[in-house]
Amino acid sequence: MEFKLAPSILSADFGNLERDITMLNNSEADWIHVDVMDGVFVPNISFGFPVMKMLEKTARKELDVHVMITNPDQYIEEFAAHATSTLTIHYEACTHLHRTLSEIKKNGMKAGVALNPHTPVSVLEDSLYLADMVLIMSVNPGFGGQKFIENTYSKIERLKNLIIQKNANTLIEVDGGVNLDNARKLIDSGADALVAGNAVFATTNPTDTIHKFKSI
Numbered sequence: 001m002e003f004k005l006a007p008s009i010l011s012a013d014f015g016n017l018e019r020d021i022t023m024l025n026n027s028e029a030d031w032i033h034v035d036v037m038d039g040v041f042v043p044n045i046s047f048g049f050p051v052m053k054m055l056e057k058t059a060r061k062e063l064d065v066h067v068m069i070t071n072p073d074q075y076i077e078e079f080a081a082h083a084t085s086t087l088t089i090h091y092e093a094c095t096h097l098h099r100t101l102s103e104i105k106k107n108g109m110k111a112g113v114a115l116n117p118h119t120p121v122s123v124l125e126d127s128l129y130l131a132d133m134v135l136i137m138s139v140n141p142g143f144g145g146q147k148f149i150e151n152t153y154s155k156i157e158r159l160k161n162l163i164i165q166k167n168a169n170t171l172i173e174v175d176g177g178v179n180l181d182n183a184r185k186l187i188d189s190g191a192d193a194l195v196a197g198n199a200v201f202a203t204t205n206p207t208d209t210i211h212k213f214k215s216i
Helices: 014-025 049-058 072-080 097-106 152-165 183-189 206-214
Strands: 004-007 031-037 062-068 084-090 110-115 133-137 171-175 193-196
Touching (some): 004 171, 004 206, 014 049, 014 206, 031 049, 031 084, 049 062, 062 072, 062 110, 072 084, 072 097, 084 097, 084 133, 097 110, 133 152, 152 171, 183 193
Parallel strands (some): 031 062, 084 110, 110 133, 133 171, 171 193
8 A cells, every 4th residue: 555654854863964864865755754843832842944944955855844833823934935845733732723724725835733642533523624634643742762652543543434424635644653563554544644753763774664664
């Protein structure tokens, strides 16, 4: 089954970030996953627009940007200005989700909405038609290398059923603890895209690991 693989640069070597981006450009990866964290919505700070500017110049794959910040609305136009293909915001961070998703699309990007592990998929029943993608967090957001939450499989299945029920074209992406051992089960559960951080960058040959993912 064809699926999208989005290696997360949160796990890349920031001392050699251009090298790692070039590796992804030349690999079988489909997207480059970019985690932006503000230290408020999640207990970690990653990077901001200086790194986005570098990615805009260097990346040759679509930028799949996942923002874990408290007020995503105020930065939508700036992300659009830095070659973001898909901008995924958190349901838990949006007071007016319909407005935020509409604004993302108005600025020429695909609109994604992320759900934390404790958030049920039913909260999207009235706004799913606006989402190009739903990102299921399979760990609590904020740090790479966490243990995968097993309930994710059934959550993906519930979301897939809702998408079918609503006759939507929304993709399902999964982020957190994804590896070569659970990737097949995630895809079989209904995932269309997988984010892999440590599972790619912590290996001795990330290009070969990406090939193994894409060969599943």
